[in-house]
Amino acid sequence: MLRDSIKAAQISSMKSGDKPRLAAVRLILAKLKDKDIELRTASQLPDDDAIVVDVLQKMAKQRRESITLYEQGGRQELAEQEKAELAVIEEFLPQQMGEDETKAAIEAIKAELGATSIKDMGKVIAELKARHGTQLDMGKASGLVKAALA
Numbered sequence: 844m845l846r847d848s849i850k851a852a853q854i855s856s857m858k859s860g861d862k863p864r865l866a867a868v869r870l871i872l873a874k875l876k877d878k879d880i881e882l883r884t885a886s887q888l889p890d891d892d893a894i895v896v897d898v899l900q901k902m903a904k905q906r907r908e909s910i911t912l913y914e915q916g917g918r919q920e921l922a923e924q925e926k927a928e929l930a931v932i933e934e935f936l937p938q939q940m941g942e943d944e945t946k947a948a949i950e951a952i953k954a955e956l957g958a959t960s961i962k963d964m965g966k967v968i969a970e971l972k973a974r975h976g977t978q979l980d981m982g983k984a985s986g987l988v989k990a991a992l993a
Contacts, residue, residue, distance in 0.1 A: 845895040846875065849935055863924075867931035874898050896937060896977045903932050904982065940978045942987070948975055949984070949991050961992050 849871055856865035878898050906929040913922035940948070952970045956963065967988050972981060 845892050845899075845935060849875070849895070852934075863927055864931055867928045870928065871899065871902065871932060871935070874902060893977065895935075899932055899936050900977075900980070903929060903936065904980070906932065937977050939980065940975060942983075945975075945979060945984055945987055946991070949988055953991060958992060961989065964988055964992055967992065 849868060853865065853868045853872060856868055875895060875898055878894055882894070906925045909925045910922050910929070913919070913925060949967065949971060952958070952967050952974070953963075956966055956970065958964075958967050964985075968981070968985055971979070971984060971988065
């Protein structure tokens with residue numbers, strides 16, 4: 844399970860004295876704990892790995908946005924810190940689909956659903972997320988879907 848590998852990474856970071864990595868791993872664990880607390884009120888708990896991947900994807904997206912903003916603002920040291928955290932977060936994410944694979948998946952779903960116009964974008968995105976949500980950056984994928992339906 845992903846959660847166990849993250850906890851193991853925390854222990855190995857503590858033993859090796861890798862403070863930046865340890866800080867990033869602790870941040871991941873804190874976000875997971877927040878999500879667990881949030882889901883306690885939910886009547887049905889989804890698969891644990893799905894929760895972990897969802898949290899990691901959100902954290903990665905936040906880091907990418909922060910890096911862009913810091914670089915635009917000339918704050919290179921903060922951008923480097925975010926890049927280091929992003930590298931640790933991406934270690935735990937499943938292998939992401941490449942652009943060509945994503946386009947192929949979109950075309951297959953488009954053909955399956957008979958999607959022809961931009962009006963069908965919601966259906967295509969929903970199906971894409973259901974099938975490949977853990978392997979995609981949905982922000983990039985929505986742009987590809989829009990291009991495919993245009």
